[in-house]
Amino acid sequence: xxxxxxxxxxxxxxxxxxxxxxxxxxxxxxxxxxxxxxxxxxxxxxxxxxxxxxxxxxxxxxxxxxxxxxxxxxxxxxxxxxxxxxxxxxxxxxxxxxxxxxxxxxxxxxxxxxxxxxxxxxxxxxxxxxxxxxxxxxxxxxxxxxxxxxxxxxxxxxxxxxxxxxxxxxxxxxxxxxxxxxxxxxxxxxxxxxxxxxxxxxxxxxxxxxxxxxxxxxxxxxxxxxxxxxxxxxxxxxxxxxxxxxxxxxxxxxxxxxxxxxxxxxxxxxxxxxxxxxxxxxxxxxxxxxxxxxxxxxxxxxxxxxxxxxxxxxxxxxxxxxxxxxxxxxxxxxxxxxxxxxxxxxx
Numbered sequence: 001x002x003x004x005x006x007x008x009x010x011x012x013x014x015x016x017x018x019x020x021x022x023x024x025x026x027x028x029x030x031x032x033x034x035x036x037x038x039x040x041x042x043x044x045x046x047x048x049x050x051x052x053x054x055x056x057x058x059x060x061x062x063x064x065x066x067x068x069x070x071x072x073x074x075x076x077x078x079x080x081x082x083x084x085x086x087x088x089x090x091x092x093x094x095x096x097x098x099x100x101x102x103x104x105x106x107x108x109x110x111x112x113x114x115x116x117x118x119x120x121x122x123x124x125x126x127x128x129x130x131x132x133x134x135x136x137x138x139x140x141x142x143x144x145x146x147x148x149x150x151x152x153x154x155x156x157x158x159x160x161x162x163x164x165x166x167x168x169x170x171x172x173x174x175x176x177x178x179x180x181x182x183x184x185x186x187x188x189x190x191x192x193x194x195x196x197x198x199x200x201x202x203x204x205x206x207x208x209x210x211x212x213x214x215x216x217x218x219x220x221x222x223x224x225x226x227x228x229x230x231x232x233x234x235x236x237x238x239x240x241x242x243x244x245x246x247x248x249x250x251x252x253x254x255x256x257x258x259x260x261x262x263x264x265x266x267x268x269x270x271x272x273x274x275x276x277x278x279x280x281x282x283x284x285x286x287x288x289x290x291x292x293x294x295x296x297x298x299x300x301x302x303x304x305x306x307x308x309x310x311x312x313x314x315x316x317x318x319x320x321x322x323x324x325x326x327x328x329x330x331x332x333x334x335x336x337x338x339x340x341x342x343x344x345x346x347x
Contacts, residue, residue: 021041021053021285022041022042022043022283022284022285023039023040023041023042023055023058023285024039024040024042024075024076024077024078025037025038025039025040025075025076025077026038026039026040026073026074026075026076026078027040027073027074027076028040028052028054028065028070028072028073029070029071029072029073029074029082030070030071031071032071034071036054036056037056038054038055038056038057038060039054039055039056039057039058040052040053040054040073040075041053041054041062042075042078042284044111044247044248045098045110045111046111046112046113048079048081048096048098049081049095049096049097049098049110049111049112050066050067050095050096051064051065051066051067051096052064052065052066052070052073052081052096053065054073066094067083067084067085067094067095067096068083068094070083071083072096072099073096079098079200079201080098080099080200081096081097081098081099082096082097082099082108083095083096083097084097084108084119084127086119086127086129095110096110097109097110097119097127098110098200098201099200100177100180100181100199100200100201101180101181101184101185101197101198101199101200101201102196102197102198102200103184103185103187103188103192103195103196103197103198104122104187104188104191104192104195104197105120105121105122105158105159105184105187105188106120106121106122106124107119107120107180107181107184108120108121108127109177116175116176117129117130118130118151118175118176118180120154120155120158122158128154130150130151130154130155130175130180131148131150131151131154132148132149132150132151132174132175133146133147133148133150134146134147134148134174149172151172151175152169152170152172155169155172155183156169159187161191162187162190162191164190165183165186165187165190168183168186169183177201181199181201184197185197185199205347206240206241206242206243207239207240207241207247207250207345207346207347208238208239208240208241208345208346208347209238209239209250209282209343209344209345209346210236210237210238210239210343210344210346211236211237211238211239211252211254211341211342211343211344212235212236212341212342213234213235213236213237213339213340213341214232214233214234214339214340214341215232215233215234215324215337215338215339216230216232216337216338217230217231217232217233217260217326217335217336217337218230218335218336218337219231219326219334219335220334220335220336221328221332221333221334221335229260231258231259231260232259232260233256233257233258233259233260234256234257235254235255235256235257235276236254236255237252237253237254237276237278238252238253238254239251239252239278239280239282239343240252247284248281248282248283248284249279249280249281250279250280250281250282251278251279251280252276252277252278252279252280252295253275253276253277253278254275254276254278255273255274255275255276256273256274256275256276256297257271257272257273258271258272258273258274259271274297274298274299274300275297275298276295276296276297276298277295277296277297277298278293278294278295279293279294279295280292280293281293282311282318282343283311283313284313285313286313286314286315287312287313288310288311288312289310289311289312289313290308290309290310290311291307291308291309291310291311291320291322292307292308292309293305293306293307293308293309293322293324294306294307295307302328302329303326303327303328303334304326304327304328304330305324305325305326305327305337306324306325306327307322307323307324307325307339308322308323309321309322309323309339311343313343316344316345317342317343317344317345318342318343318344319340319341319342320339320340320341320342320343321338321339321340322338322339322340323336323337323338323339324336324337324338324339
């Protein structure tokens, strides 16, 4: 029965996740000067690059635009996307690229499902990828680490008229929003001091959340007891948004009180405090939305918790309920738990 309820919870959350939206004020551009204001669904970076779901207001029907349909779109308080084509699988493919900075050099960003990709352009038409490779390969059955900073050569080429920033380029470990915007802004000031430099990326701080929770836990594994038993636990977490490129992912750390007594390997475990380390997926939109969680407790690192649940968000506060599967060494189920609590946005 407990496994059946867990499967039902996973199914329901997955269905809601597929239909969840987060509309924000913005506008679409049919050309640089032809705009229509309304609301745009703010999805993750990957989906934002594939299409734009737009409506004029909450009562209006949603219309989906692809990169071939419009010039671009922009959120009032956030990202600016324009349609660009690149070579993919030996053919021209269009995406919505995030426009980071417009100056003597233009910087664009697009994310696929697995990596972040940055592009540079002088004319805004031909885009060149700032390639960075950092992975493991096998040569004659031997595992070798590979790191290739091809982007350094390309940046040096595009800025060859400004040797003053060569040291800045060589100090870049890996391309990201911050270092590319800083570099391009400096290059523009040195080579075109009276020119126009527009930074489209808005500096929105990482979100912090405070979580209070209560867990009702049920252990059924014979590794702990001959008879299944239940216990309660409660505590708090501080959650930090991971990055603006992964804005729905949060890292959490806190304190938890576990109210139980049982034997494990003939050692009596008494009620105690532990430090939960958690990773959350939390949707930013108001109303009902899915949430996912993976966690483990210090010092009991051999135990893990995998959770799916629902939250209801209203402005800065969210109430949630979460069903968790407890495991030993990742693969051995030992129990289930039900968590309830709330999140409070701290900024």
